[in-house]
Amino acid sequence: MNNQYARREVFCRNTCHELKRFWEREIGKQTCYRESEEHRLGRSALRRLREEWKQRLETKLRLRNNPDDTEKRANVA
Numbered sequence: 440m441n442n443q444y445a446r447r448e449v450f451c452r453n454t455c456h457e458l459k460r461f462w463e464r465e466i467g468k469q470t471c472y473r474e475s476e477e478h479r480l481g482r483s484a485l486r487r488l489r490e491e492w493k494q495r496l497e498t499k500l501r502l503r504n505n506p507d508d509t510e511k512r513a514n515v516a
Contacts, residue, residue: 480486
């Protein structure tokens, strides 16, 4: 193979430090983004609304599947 096609990467202390600093910044950005996204989702009412609708659906399904149980409960109470 010709020397003109061989490429050697030479890293000195400054280059390694710059690469490390670059990746630390990138990781910091991703961490900040992830934390802000988690905070945004935590404030969102969507999770609470989904849970309420899930409970309503389960109640309706129980009523549909066991209509006799609800009549007995109504008569006892």
